[in-house]
Amino acid sequence: xxxxxxxxxxxxxxxxxxxxxxxxxxxxxxxxxxxxxxxxxxxxxxxxxxxxxxxxxxxxxxxxxxxxxxxxxxxxxxxxxxxxxxxxxxxxxxxxxxxxxxxxxxxxxxxxxxxxxxxxxxxxxxxxxxxxxxxxxxxxxxxxxxxxxxxxxxxxxxxxxxxxxxxxxxxxxxxxxxxxxxxxxxxxxxxxxxxxxxxxxxxxxxxxxxxxxxxxxxxxxxxxxxxxxxxxxxxxxxxxxxxxxxxxxxxxxxxxxxxxxxxxxxxxxxxxxxxxxxxxxxxxxxxxxxxxxxxxxxxxxxxxxxxxxxxxxxxxxxxxxxxxxxxxxxxx
Amino acid sequence: xxxxxxxxxxxxxxxxxxxxxxxxxxxxxxxxxxxxxxxxxxxxxxxxxxxxxxxxxxxxxxxxxxxxxxxxxxxxxxxxxxxxxxxxxxxxxxxxxxxxxxxxxxxxxxxxxxxxxxxxxxxxxxxxxxxxxxxxxxxxxxxxxxxxxxxxxxxxxxxxxxxxxxxxxxxxxxxxxxxxxxxxxxxxxxxxxxxxxxxxxxxxxxxxxxxxxxxxxxxxxxxxxxxxxxxxxxxxxxxxxxxxxxxxxxxxxxxxxxxxxxxxxxxxxxxxxxxxxxxxxxxxxxxxxxxxxxxxxxxxxxxxxxxxxxxxxxxxxxxxxxxxxxxxxxxx
Numbered sequence: 001x002x003x004x005x006x007x008x009x010x011x012x013x014x015x016x017x018x019x020x021x022x023x024x025x026x027x028x029x030x031x032x033x034x035x036x037x038x039x040x041x042x043x044x045x046x047x048x049x050x051x052x053x054x055x056x057x058x059x060x061x062x063x064x065x066x067x068x069x070x071x072x073x074x075x076x077x078x079x080x081x082x083x084x085x086x087x088x089x090x091x092x093x094x095x096x097x098x099x100x101x102x103x104x105x106x107x108x109x110x111x112x113x114x115x116x117x118x119x120x121x122x123x124x125x126x127x128x129x130x131x132x133x134x135x136x137x138x139x140x141x142x143x144x145x146x147x148x149x150x151x152x153x154x155x156x157x158x159x160x161x162x163x164x165x166x167x168x169x170x171x172x173x174x175x176x177x178x179x180x181x182x183x184x185x186x187x188x189x190x191x192x193x194x195x196x197x198x199x200x201x202x203x204x205x206x207x208x209x210x211x212x213x214x215x216x217x218x219x220x221x222x223x224x225x226x227x228x229x230x231x232x233x234x235x236x237x238x239x240x241x242x243x244x245x246x247x248x249x250x251x252x253x254x255x256x257x258x259x260x261x262x263x264x265x266x267x268x269x270x271x272x273x274x275x276x277x278x279x280x281x282x283x284x285x286x287x288x289x290x291x292x293x294x295x296x297x298x299x300x301x302x303x304x305x306x307x308x309x310x311x312x313x314x315x316x317x318x319x320x321x322x323x324x325x326x327x328x329x330x331x332x
Numbered sequence: 333x334x335x336x337x338x339x340x341x342x343x344x345x346x347x348x349x350x351x352x353x354x355x356x357x358x359x360x361x362x363x364x365x366x367x368x369x370x371x372x373x374x375x376x377x378x379x380x381x382x383x384x385x386x387x388x389x390x391x392x393x394x395x396x397x398x399x400x401x402x403x404x405x406x407x408x409x410x411x412x413x414x415x416x417x418x419x420x421x422x423x424x425x426x427x428x429x430x431x432x433x434x435x436x437x438x439x440x441x442x443x444x445x446x447x448x449x450x451x452x453x454x455x456x457x458x459x460x461x462x463x464x465x466x467x468x469x470x471x472x473x474x475x476x477x478x479x480x481x482x483x484x485x486x487x488x489x490x491x492x493x494x495x496x497x498x499x500x501x502x503x504x505x506x507x508x509x510x511x512x513x514x515x516x517x518x519x520x521x522x523x524x525x526x527x528x529x530x531x532x533x534x535x536x537x538x539x540x541x542x543x544x545x546x547x548x549x550x551x552x553x554x555x556x557x558x559x560x561x562x563x564x565x566x567x568x569x570x571x572x573x574x575x576x577x578x579x580x581x582x583x584x585x586x587x588x589x590x591x592x593x594x595x596x597x598x599x600x601x602x603x604x605x606x607x608x609x610x611x612x613x614x615x616x617x618x619x620x621x622x623x624x625x626x627x628x629x630x631x632x633x634x635x636x637x638x639x640x641x642x643x644x645x646x647x648x649x650x651x652x653x654x655x656x657x658x659x660x661x662x663x664x
Contacts (some may be wrong), residue, residue, distance in 0.1 A: 070518075070520070071520065071522060137580050137583060148517055151517060151524070151525045152525045152526050183569075185480055185483060185564070185565055185568040185569070186402075188402070188403065190403060192483070192565075193483045193484045193563075193565040194484050196565075216568075216572050217568060217569040217570075217571070217572030217573045217576060218572040218573065218575045218576030218579070219576060220573065220576060220577075221576055221577060221580040222576065222580070231525075232517070233517055233524075233525040233528075233566070234565070234566070234569060236517040236548075236549065237515075237517070237549040237566060237569050237570070237573070238549075238569070238573065239549070240517075240548050240549030240550040241549045241550065241552065241569070241570065241573035241574070241577065242573070242577050243550045244549060244550030244551060244552060244553055244554065245552075245553060245573065245574050245577035245578060245581075246577060246581060247550070248469050248553040248554070249577075249578060249581050249604055249608070251469060252603075252604065252607060253600055253604070256600065256603055262596070262599075264594070264596060265597075265599075265600050267594075267597075268585055268588065268597050268600050271584075271588055272581055272584065272585070275584060276581070
């Protein structure tokens with residue numbers, strides 16, 4: 001079995017380094033071909049290694065005690081904190097001789113973007129973006145770019161993100177010509193805010209992508225597009241809305257089950273909870289860098305770290321990040 | 333029983349004037365205290381009056397055969413088409429001596445905004461915005477402004493919309509000090525796109541509103557705020573997302589019911605369909621004009637016209653647009 005090495009940043013998570021370390025320990029147990037370089041407080045790893053049963057033969061630790069917080073300016077964080085766990089992790093994953101599959105971090109999104117541009121740029125100095133892959137109503141997946149890395153975007157940036165998203169869907173899901181759509185407030189070409197109207201002709205004229213026009217906010221889960229392009233503000237809304245609305249409907253079902261005294265309705269709630277658990281889907285994929293970086297949500301639990309490790313392994317081995325079987329599982 | 337007069341624009345709906353006319357006929361049957369001024373093709377009304385059993389003693393017809401389409405520039409539409417049904421309807425509803433409760437139209441959103449500013453401005457020349465009132469998880473209602481009238485907004489406009497939304501919630505739901513929040517990509521004051529960051533201090537410094545800070549996209553249905561302020565692009569996404577995600581989950585439940593051969597799960601699907609039927613909730617409320625204007629969605633069916641007529645009557649009589657009883661009904 002081929003072995004894969006990944007880097008995990010222990011710091012930056014809302015739940016503290018203990019939770020990320022627990023996730024790493026579970027990933028090592030679940031994937032025997034996984035090697036992990038942990039970047040974070042060495043003392044914590046030493047303190048917890050017996051309790052967690054860490055297999056130290058598959059672990060390397062790089063000590064880091066400094067972090068770039070969510071309240072910090074990403075640029076100054078990256079430039080002025082060479083010892084921050086995120087900076088050290090990015091330098092480590094970039095070492096060609098180490099041949100890492102990628103890295104996982106729950107740190108400051110802006111700093112991840114800034115750092116991946118500074119330390120992991122490709123030859124074209126592409127501006128990285130953040131993508132999410134969501135299961136859609138056609139039983140396949142749609143990719144949303146950008147999901148929050150660049151909150152205020154230019155039309156040129158959206159154009160670049162459209163290409164990155166298209167490339168991802170080609171590679172990951174073997175889609176020959178991914179359908180790329182712009183998220184707007186109406187299907188017509190005349191609809192959109194200034195940014196969307198400026199981006200539309202750029203995408204239309206680009207022959208390297210299959211641009212199908214605008215789609216609306218009620219089509220993000222329908223599978224009408226393989227790649228949904230929007231600025232980071234709108235992309236953040238898409239993800240948070242899916243989570244919020246799904247949670248509200250599930251809560252309604254739980255209440256209904258109690259009110260009508262129909263315990264069997266809880267099966268429906270549990271099924272939906274499994275299907276729409278965004279945290280279990282993993283995190284945001286940073287596109288446009290030399291190495292795959294997956295950002296875990298700030299409030300990720302240990303299970304999310306395991307799932308993201310699985311995504312890393314699937315991606316490295318050329319398999320889909322989420323297989324069709326995993327999607328079908330839920331319907332069984 | 334007090335009598336109320338409203339204006340209904342027959343043109344501008346995707347489903348044609350026949351559907352709007354059918355809706356008007358059903359509203360007349362359901363609300364015996366309702367009088368309607370129809371603005372649209374007089375020939376159609378004459379042709380259908382027997383078939384629909386129209387009570388012509390409670391109907392006035394203003395002939396209009398021209399419409400401002402969704403593809404048209406709202407400004408030139410309003411300025412150059414004095415005979416368009418929307419323009420005639422707005423002039424009619426503004427007649428003080430007629431004492432209308434308000435008007436209903438499924439026309440071009442931009443033109444409705446432009447027209448209400450031109451023909452129905454208040455003494456301060458307030459720029460109108462569009463609001464939606466959504467049921468929330470606390471069993472109450474939250475208002476979203478703007479929901480699509482102004483796609484690209486300035487901070488000053490968002491500030492004005494925040495006040496209009498707050499006034500609506502005070503008046504309609506007797507909330508003493510409605511909690512006003514800005515929709516952003518994070519709860520912290522440092523989060524947001526340029527517009528949100530510029531709007532934040534304006535809302536914070538305004539002592540006439542109860543500003544509680546930023547909320548995220550997963551809180552639009554939680555009831556954490558009474559008024560959710562955003563530009564028309566984001567507001568359109570909020571409404572469309574609620575609709576799209578709810579529809580996807582309901583579809584999943586229907587599939588699950590079939591796969592597992594559990595017909596009782598269809599009860600859950602039907603319950604959610606009733607709760608999250610955005611079209612049944614009515615339409616968008618235009619705030620900031622002298623008269624209440626409710627925009628029906630372009631694809632509204634006759635039932636939506638009836639529901640919006642009910643909203644009009646409730647609003648005119650000083651009752652809530654949707655009563656708590658109506659919300660509770662669904663939980664019985």
